[in-house]
Amino acid sequence: MNAFVISTSSFNIDNNPAIQHLLQKGMRAIPNPYRRKLTEDEIIGLLNDGAVGLIAGIEPLTERVFQSAKKLKVISRCGTGLDSVDLTAAKNHGITVLNTPEAPAQAVAELTLGLILASLRQIGQIDQSIRKGEWPRTQGRLLAAQTIGIIGMGYIGRRVARLCQAFEATVIAHDPYTNQILADVTLMPLEQLLATADIISLHMPYTPDTHHLLDAQAFAIMKPEAIVINAARGGLVDENALAQALKTGKLAAAALDVFEQEPYQGPLIESNQIILTSHIGSLARESRQRMEIEAAENLLQGLIKTGLIND
Structure with missing residues (x-):
């Protein structure tokens, strides 16, 4: 049979x-x-x-x-x-x-938006503080005031762009495989995007060419309070370099839904500046x-x- x-x-x-x-x-x-x-x-x-x-x-x-x-x-x-x-x-x-x-495109795009908002308003940290008996008056940041850099403008990246535009954010993008672009989205080289964006969201496939696309050198180019989001594929981000960038204050925050090795047990677990989710992007x-x-x-x-x- x-x-x-x-x-x-x-x-x-x-x-x-x-x-x-x-x-x-x-x-x-x-x-x-x-x-x-x-x-x-x-x-x-x-x-x-x-x-x-x-x-x-x-x-x-x-x-x-x-x-x-x-x-x-x-x-x-x-x-x-x-x-x-x-x-x-x-x-x-x-x-x-x-x-x-x-x-799965809409589900991953919506999770990405949720991770962006949670990072900007520090929702997870505030929740944990309240559970400890504290009452923090934490000042977050507006999505509308940010420049969102989307790396990869495929099915998911385009949806993320539209969702961010609905919040009145500025959207820039990098995608070496397409010249097609949404209205009011500016395509630019990768290094320019890394230096310009307040929030960088990955939506590229993983290949040998994109292995550790965001590494220590890439983090060094970013703004001091940049936020990195990866709901695409593990391996696009050098997780050890990310942990170091968060520890030294080079980056303000990060959120990862995917990892090189899953289930994830690495050093990012010790950081309170990162949101970690268990590869749930499509699980709506x-x-x-x-x-x-x-x-x-x-x-x-x-x-x-x-x-x-x-x-």
């Missing part, structure tokens, strides 16, 4: 029409038993149980995985980024790779439902095209 793996940490199988269609066709679903991001060995183990399809999370899908998964024909990424997939190796093994680029109920439905539909259509199941 053909099978498909669902490697995401959670997935609503019962209320997904495409998944139910696959099950009715006699296919077997293999869920993620660990309910967390899988290692390379763990995904190999699941795929080796006769899987022809995969609804993928952010586990490493490498040449080694594809060499082992002899029957695998279709990968449907439940989300936007494909940086965890060796696309060249997948092509060489005749594996189709699909994703859901628009489904409505967005997650849409993303799962689109990912399952992509898998279904991919398997139909390969001839593994009938329509």
Whole structure:
């Protein structure tokens, strides 16, 4: 019996029409038993149980995985980024790779806005002070008075720009892959953006070229009270350099939803100037439902095209 793996940490199988269609066709679903991001060995183990399809999370899908998964024909990424997939190796093994680029965009954009507002008004620190019996009268900063620098103007970056503009903030952007721009957003080189922006928000894919895009040198260019937001991909920020920049007062604050190693256990946990969230960018109920439905539909259509199941 053909099978498909669902490697995401959670997935609503019962209320997904495409998944139910696959099950009715006699296919077997293999869920993620660990309910967390899988290692390379763990995904190999699941795929080796006769899987022809995969609804993928952010586990490493490498040449080694594809060499082992002899029957695998279709990968449907439940989300936007494909940086965890060796696309060249997948092509060489005749594996189709699909994703859901628009489904999580609004959820990630709204989380980004929340992280920006929480950082500016120091909401987390004030909450903790009150719980200790204090009554701080902390003076924050207005989003309307800030210049927001968005690095990456794809589906998510454009939404973040519009949300910030609704608060009357000035928006500047850097994106080496596009000349298309929203109204009232100024494109500029990266170093100019880093020196100009009060808040820098990352919305780029992770590649070898963007590894530690924000490092000690980048932090040195920024304004003394700059805020860094990363709800894109771990690895874009040098976390040790960020911890040092916060400790020395070079940066005012930061907020990270993604990390190089997850779950995160690094030095940023000790800083009270940073907001840490557990890779929840797409985890808004409505967005997650849409993303799962689109990912399952992509898998279904991919398997139909390969001839593994009938329509």
